[in-house]
Amino acid sequence: MVQFAQVIVDVPTLQTNRPYDYVIPAIWQAQLRAGMRVVVPFGKGQRQIQGFVVGITDTAPDYTGELKAITQVLDLQPVLNPELLALAKWLAQWTFAFQISCMQTMLPSVMKASYSKKVRLLGAPTPATTTIFHDQTELDFADLAPETIKQLLKLQQEQLVEVVYQVHDRAKVKTIKAIKPLLAAADYTAIAGQVPANAKRQHELLTYLAAHTTVQEPITLQQVTTETQLTLTHVQTGAAKGWLRLIELETYRDPYAELASAPRTQPLTLTKEQANAVHQITTAGQQQHDQVFLVEGVTGSGKTEIYLQSIQAALNSGRTALMLVPEIGLTPQMVARVRGRFGAHVAVLHSGLSNGERYDEWRRIERGEAQVVVGARSAIFAPLTNIGLIIMDEEHEGSYKQDEMPRYHARDVALWRAKYHHCPVVLGSATPSLESRARAQKGVYQLIRLKERANHQPLPEVTVVDMKNELKKTKEDNFSGLLMQELRKRVLHKEQSVLMLNRRGFSSFVMCRDCGFVLKCPNCDISLTLHMDTHSMKCHYCGHEEAIPQVCPNCQSRKIRYYGTGTQKVESELQGLLPEARILRMDVDTTRRKGAHAKILRQFGRHEADILLGTQMIAKGLDFPDVTLVGVLNADTALGLPDFRASERTFQLLTQVSGRAGRAEKKGEVIVQTYNPEHYAIRLARHHDYEGFYQREMTLRHQGGYPPYYYTILVTASHEEENEAAKKIFQLMNQVKPVLSPQAVLLGPTPRAIARVNKRYYYQMVIKYKHEPQLQKLLTQIMQENQARNGIQISIDREPLSFI
DNA sequence: AGCACGCCGACT
DNA sequence: GTCGGCGTGCTC
Secondary structure, X not given: OOEEEEEEEXXXXXXXXXXXXXXXXXXXXXXXXXXXXXXXXXXXXXXXEEEEEEEEEOOXXXXXXXXXXXXXXXXXXXXXXXXXXXXXXXXXXXXXXXXXXXXXXXXXXXXXXXXXXXXXXXXXXXXXXXXXXXXXXXXXXXXXXXXXXXXXXHHHHOOOEEEEEEEEOOOOOOEXXXXXXXXXXXXXXXXXXXXXXXXXHHHHHHHHHHHOOOOOOOEEHHHHHHHOOOOHHHHHHHHHOOOEEEEEEEOXXXXXXXHHOOOOOOOOOOOHHHHHHHHHHHHHHHOOOOOEEEEEEOOOOOHHHHHHHHHHHHHHOOOEEEEEOOHHHOOHHHHHHHXXXXXXXXXXXXXXXXXXXXXXXXXXXXXXXXXXXXXXXXHHHOOOOOEEEEEEEOOOOHHHEOOOOOOOEHHHHHHHHHHHHOOOEEEEEOOOOHHHHHHHHOOOOEEEEEOOOOOOOOXXXXXXXXXXXXXXXXXXXXXXXXXXXXXXXXXXXXXXXXXXXXXXXXXXEEEEOOOOOEOEOOOOOOEOEEEOOOOEEEOOOOOOEEEOOOOOOXXXXXXXXXXXXXXXHHHHHHHHHOOOOOEEEEXXXXXXXXXXXXXXXXXXXXXOOXXXXXXXXXXXXXXXXXXXXXXEOOOOHHHHOOOOOHHHHHHHHHHHHHOOOOOOOOOOEEEEEEOOOOOHHHHHHHOOOHHHHHHHHXXXXXXXXXXXXXXXEEEEEEEOOHHHHHHHHHHHHHHHHHHOOOOOEEEEEEEEEEEEEOOEEEEEEEEEEOOOOOHHHHHHHHHHHOOOOOOOEEEEEEOOOOOO
């Protein structure tokens, strides 16, 4: 019986965002299942592309054209199980993205095929082909000039050459060579008698094999070469003579090999609050209840121990657990803690892994070899089965939202999977997002508040310094008298300090002091940022890079200087003020290389520096017992931004960075420098008063009609011509407006704050609504109708993190 | 995305 | 007269 497969093809456009039917060749029929990757012909030419089988049917599809057949099956087992297939479908609808993009996002990147288009010589070379091919028989289109391609197409019509399309599966399993003795010890001795005495290596091999006949497991080649003088060549000779079998052993690239043997830790004794939290979570787990818990606990209240013991309970009942951590919080410290408790049962997924390592961790999870998964955003798609618990630490973190297609929030995916698996979700934070905290208020989530720190240490004392007064006293830009005095004290007493420079809303740009000229990106409407490490000016949006100007391009004046506060500038200023201090700088420039982030933290942990100076990234998850002073150089740079979440972000940042002080028995102190000491976000952060902040901010959100009182959707139209983008967004507004209920609000349309990025102009509108049953359908329809045509691009972002 | 089909300007 | 420009529409 002929069978048919429905395939989602790797063509990320709206027109092809649906399954296509293919005939399954008889040889694959027994093997092929939904969720496997295949190669299929697509389009009029000979083009071959990758696809995912999403369904298999016995009955012929009602397609009037002629069905093509699947070319190749790439997997022996499905890479997407039925749950993940269903999730991909939902995610595509929810985020207005293509199904293929969702599937690719859910899998390690090596599973996305790479393509090549080649031209091959047919038959004997002719003078015309030789001028192009020389002595080669195959050329890659990517290496050819447009002129050559034109000539080749002519040759193709004359049947002198053919065009071939290749699909490359980049998912390669790493193997190591190993040997297995095939004969008995006595046989080896007998053979040795016949081998010429001068064949020293053959004798050595025979002796080695004779000594290892009883070994059950294959012996790795590495072991053979370290124990003997033999090399691969000798072993291959042995294999050819039938003495042994040379095999390829599957292996994993283990990035945390050194941690696997880390000493196992025992569960800590819980405080009453912690025990209560664990009890509530595990009870929901036992009852297979997809309840969401919001664990609101100050830094140091022992949330991690709650997570670990709840995971243990899930494992005890034979289920698995998924723990999400913001990328920046995925420090070796955190990984070591989870590995310490659950050992080899843990798989870790984060951006620091190479593609191969990531693929291996994924396979360990998929095979059921790891029951606990720790990872950043995309780990929410880990192929765990029978999930008993999903944890999201620092749930308010913006990095849980992906800012490219599909624009999903890991929290939404977590809730979906929890529903599927009937398991609880734990959202943890010292400063929950207003959305989550409000949901807990309404009883949608179960709120668990931890009011004490596990070590019963008081929260650090926070002093706010008003920089408006400071400016009058000293000439120094960045350091108040109090902060300098305290820093000196720490250096003297060999204690450590952490300094944070809030870079949000800041950049170092170059300006002419004579004419006011600011160097801008030629592709984007944004000033270029000065990078001292590369000695160049860079655009943070499109990556454009150019030399630092020596004279003003506008008026030729030499008085062109840089403005703004960068970590590099602060570092040199601080070094000047405190020459004896050893300063470590951590920012995007010093942590760009893989592993650099961890390296800096290790250096600081080993006391190789007195002061750690960095941007936002130092605020999260660090735990250094000897840090007794935390300074925030500019608390309020983000407050001036036209972003309704500015206060929330500032409060979260200050609370978090304060938590870095006095983690152990030493008392901590925090100094916050600001120009807005009376701002409520700063005032309330000073008293560690999250609940107070929540109340205050909710009132303002209510007045302004912002989330969580409204849902929001950002619709953007872009085009190379500004007029076209504007025209389209107004047209979309007119399309949306009549469908919305009077309760909904439409903001805009407006040009985006940075209207031009990468030579395209962007116009946007924001839809604020509470309940619009028609909206999903309408927006899906809008996406369908406005397929990338006439150069217009439409994008829809559900619950954007920022409107600007 | 790629590719073919299809209808208007400057050339062998 | 033809080659080739890129607008439009389709891919099981």
